[in-house]
Amino acid sequence: MSAKTSESGGKTGGKGGAPAPARITVLALVVLVLIFIFENTGATRIRLLVPEVTVTVPLWTALLATGAIGALCGAYAAKRRG
Numbered sequence: 421m422s423a424k425t426s427e428s429g430g431k432t433g434g435k436g437g438a439p440a441p442a443r444i445t446v447l448a449l450v451v452l453v454l455i456f457i458f459e460n461t462g463a464t465r466i467r468l469l470v471p472e473v474t475v476t477v478p479l480w481t482a483l484l485a486t487g488a489i490g491a492l493c494g495a496y497a498a499k500r501r502g
Contacts, residue, residue: 457483 460479467474 453487457487 457480460483462479463476464479464482465474465476466482
């Protein structure tokens, strides 16, 4: 084993060790985004791409859907990158 590698792959800092700082940062961001989304519960009107078509949905639904679409696009781009 070289000095740069470890048995755990370097993802958690070793068996029973603390999570990596990147995972903690991502988890904190996810928690903050979820708090933001669920604090915005009022209804909002959304105009779709089709002219003259609007829908009224709770703002948290629109934010959650937008976040999910963004996460899927990011996961797809990361997978394609290798």
